[in-house]
Amino acid sequence: MAVAFVLLLVAIASVLFHLLSPWWWTPIASNWSYIDDTITLTFWITGAVFFAIVAFMAYCVFRFRHKEGSKAVYEPENKKLEWWLTIGTAIGVAAMLAPGLVVWHQFVTVPADATEVEVMGQQWQWSYRLPGKDGRLGTTDARNVSSENPLGLNRDDAAGQDDIVIENGDLHLQVGKPVKVLLRSIDVLHDFYVPEFRAKMDMIPGSVTYFWLTPTRTGTFDVLCAELCGAAHAQMRSKVIVEEAKDYHAWLEKQKTFAELSGQRNVAKAAYKAGGK
């Protein structure tokens, strides 16, 4: 009796917690509300199944608990029932999988008008690179990384000279413009994670990964690392600022290109060698 009651209570408390607790996802800031919808659908289907099974168990425990003289029914199999349950489950699973795959197809299909930005992770900071006037990012290699060239750009690649380099800073994005986020690392695995964007992807040294999104509201969002990357994993932070076109371009104007930064560094180095002028 008490056991059946507690079992039922567990099911009810779980549902109430889900409905009433204040802990829920952060307000979305990208086009991936489809993902939120798929999660909501999955919550409904799985929640119903969970409640039904636990409530059925609680009922059985209440109704068929041992009493003096009671005896179980002998029923080894019930083919019909077993098949109906199998078919019902298959339908429920398909109802979650089908929309999931449709949304995944959108997720992996980058729109043609998406502009590229690059995020580079290293222990334990974020750097960003935007294509310059030519609209193309130059090639990179971890072997080029040095204190003068922290992102490892290819000096011989003309496409890279006008790239805008933001070392250990914040990323600005334009609201309403789709972006393809190219992800790169020069040391270990990292993961560019902005909870409000819903999208994330690991960054792997030696290759370039990507995802795409369209920021849908302005604001400042935290960037965290979601793939364990060593001792200061939890402190690897940055910010993404999503803003209107006007503000974005004003910010963009102030950023330095790779060529400018290399030039500056060369000047600084020469000054140092010449005696600190």
Place this chain on the structure above:
Amino acid sequence: MVDIPFDTTAGIAPAEVAEVELYHPRSWWTRYVFSQDAKVIAIQYSITAMSIGMVALVLSWLMRLQLGFPGTFSFIDPNQYLQFITMHGMIMVIYLLTALFLGGFGNYLIPLMVGARDMVFPYVNMLSYWVYLLAVLVLTATFFVPGGPTGAGWTLYPPQAILSGTPGQDWGITLMLASLILFIIGFTMGGLNYVVTVLQARTRGMTLMRMPLTVWGIFTATVMALLAFPALFVASVMLLLDRLLGTSFFMPALVEMGQLTKYGGGSPILFQHLFWFFGHPEVYIVALPAFGIISDLISVHARKNIFGYRMMVWAIVGIGALSFVVWAHHMYVSGMHPYFGFFFATTTLIIAIPTAIKVYNWVLTLWRGDIHLTVPMLFALAFIITFVNGGLTGLFLGNVVVDVPLSDTMFVVAHFHMVMGIAPIMAVFGGIYHWYPKVTGRMLDDVLGKFHFWVSFLGAYAVFFPMHYLGLLGMPRRYHDIGETSFIPASAHDLNAFMSVAALIVGFAQLVFLFNLVWSLFKGKEAGGNPWGAASLEWQTPETPPGHGNWGKELPIVYRWAYDYSVPGAARDFVPQNEPPAGLLAQGAHS
């Protein structure tokens, strides 16, 4: 009518297998220490696994102290936190659960349940334990070496696992990999034994389709482990070579603390594929024995045959097979080719179907049963709830696009603890309360048992159910301290503190369990041979605890399946598997 495999006389071939020559112990040492008796080896495995499991339990307390009250405990720094999570995960998954289910339950129950005198290769079986013990000792040693144990996370992903930004990069990771290699060698020796014993040493009349589901679960899990562990073995060897000899299996050209390393050309993703080709079947290596044990506990304590036995067997086999084609659902955001997502999401969600069948059949076994709410039954009920809960959240994470926002958050941590932490542990506890009387001849104390059950079940549920919502909120896993963010409200910290207190209480209840284990050994109620009135073979031994060779002079002959409970017309509410049909009043119970 239908061809039901549990009719009473089919499948009894004349004895063809000669009696085996057992190695009889000649001294105290060969009886209790270097024993070749599977039952002694089982106890050795179980005690070792639970001892190292206690270490992992204490580590979980330290983690919860840090998460619940960040900054309060100055003796936990970020590096140590990473070492705690790594060792906790690795110990719990491999050195506790795998070893306990296969080495512990498998060794004890397989020979008894199939009517064998012992495992078929007793000497190799003994070696298996000693190599396992060595693996545990090497693992334990990492706590005392310079730099401490590795903090790479239990997945040991390169490059960071062997680079200097990760704690334990020197001795810790090297010994961890060595210990895993040893574990796999030891397991393989035991695993071959379990498989061959089930296939070759069953007694007369014990057809495959008459075996208790516990044996089916352990057998299938062992076959899977024999196929999956080699992937971990080669991954460990390759990573060790990368670490010690400077090869580049998993290491591309990269920078370590500002310096270009000599590595180049390797693939970090390759390691992940190898790891999860092992790692996903590993989930079911832990789950399938639990499925089997729970099926048997429910049937015995509800005094009812397991519902849909054949479907249950095929579900176990089907899950085992499918679990080899779902591994990359752990890698949806790893940067592998995104089109793999379609395939692995589909296979992953298909596996939900046989799994759901098992759940239905457990609860349908309760339907119109005669439910005795014993401690094993309570744990079985808790298993179903936690397993269903964790299984259903698996449908979130398996559905590729839903996984994208949730992966690497506390949602994942909550999911896998529910489904392969709490649920299998409930099965372990249920199994221990159920079979302890056979192992020791005494019952575990009921009052302590019920206390242990309620605190463990409700407490663990209170820890892991709310944790999903922290993940939904976006809280990443493997953070010793979330620090300043714009999206985590202060109330989430209170929730974390609540979960930590609950976790400490659950931990305390395990001490009560350990006390019960020891106290009942001396003071427990005498159990007799078959205290639960169970039909399967292990309860029909001439002695309790069973002697060396299990069956006295004659091996038992099996006439029926293991689930003849409440058979209409039978004198008692169970009919032992070895009871001849003549003793049965109503011959064709199903005719």
